[in-house]
Amino acid sequence: MSEHSEQGRLLMYIDEDAFKxxxxxxxxxxxxxxxxxxxxxxxxxxxxxxxxxxIYHHIRRLQEAGLVxxxxxRRAGHLIESYYTVTADTFIYNEDRMVERSLQSSVDxxxxxxxxxxxxxxxxxxxxxxxxxxxxxxxxxxSPSVTNDMCKFCGFSGYFMKFGPMNPVLLSQILQYxxxxxxxxxxxxxxxxxxxxxxGFLLSLKNE
Numbered sequence: 041m042s043e044h045s046e047q048g049r050l051l052m053y054i055d056e057d058a059f060k061x062x063x064x065x066x067x068x069x070x071x072x073x074x075x076x077x078x079x080x081x082x083x084x085x086x087x088x089x090x091x092x093x094x095i096y097h098h099i100r101r102l103q104e105a106g107l108v109x110x111x112x113x114r115r116a117g118h119l120i121e122s123y124y125t126v127t128a129d130t131f132i133y134n135e136d137r138m139v140e141r142s143l144q145s146s147v148d149x150x151x152x153x154x155x156x157x158x159x160x161x162x163x164x165x166x167x168x169x170x171x172x173x174x175x176x177x178x179x180x181x182x183s184p185s186v187t188n189d190m191c192k193f194c195g196f197s198g199y200f201m202k203f204g205p206m207n208p209v210l211l212s213q214i215l216q217y218x219x220x221x222x223x224x225x226x227x228x229x230x231x232x233x234x235x236x237x238x239x240g241f242l243l244s245l246k247n248e
Contacts, residue, residue, distance in 0.1 A: 052128035058105035062131070066090070067098050071107060071126055078111050078123045099124060107131065146171040150245070160245040173238045177231070 062068050066088065073079060073087055081095045088095070102108035110122045149170065150162045160166070223231065 052106075052131055054105070054107070054131045058107055058131070061101055061105050061107065064098070066094075067102060070095070070098055070102065071131075074108060074124055074126045075129055078125045080114075080121045080123050082121065084124075143167055143171050146174065159247045160242070161247060166245050169241060173234070173241060177234055177238060 062071065069088060070084060073084060079087070081092050081099060084090075084095045084099075085092045099108060103110075106127055108124050109127050111125045113120050113122050115121075146167045147162065150160055150166065153160050154162065220228075
């Protein structure tokens with residue numbers, strides 16, 4: 041897992057195991073509460089109506105996944121209480137795409153262009169080339185593939201924002217603009233060259 045932004049704790053990519061943890065309603069509620077306040081296990085227990093032991097169980101799992109961390113420890117009588125917060129306001133699970141899925145997406149894209157009346161060649165060679173160019177472009181922009189798929193574990197999309205799940209299309213635009221701003225001039229010129237190459241390839245597919 042890695043921070044995507046150095047400005048606070050805005051956004052973090054998480055792996056599949058961490059994403060599955062958020063499929064549990066109690067753990068999601070803990071994460072949402074800790075976004076707004078630093079709380080102890082006792083305070084979380086009171087908020088959620090669960091035993092402290094139960095809260096510690098969930099907190100330990102969230103800590104192991106890198107979703108929650110201890111901010112400070114305070115003495116309460118003879119005991120020392122830990123206070124927790126989230127490690128990011130937004131968690132994104134970007135599923136690794138298999139090559140077969142990428143190729144199928146390229147087939148769907150080319151068929152979709154034909155349905156729009158553009159008229160392009162749909163062959164194995166063109167599908168492979170489009171998939172390669174798309175992968176290069178995504179890699180250059182450092183932008184995750186954002187889909188409208190719903191999480192099969194929890195009913196949420198793969199984007200756990202500060203104020204709840206965000207429209208994945210809107211999030212995609214935010215990420216693309218952020219990456220555009222953070223590009224060096226050399227990277228930006230490279231992205232333009234790749235866009236020209238992609239456009240030239242698509243034009244070459246057009247049926248005469």
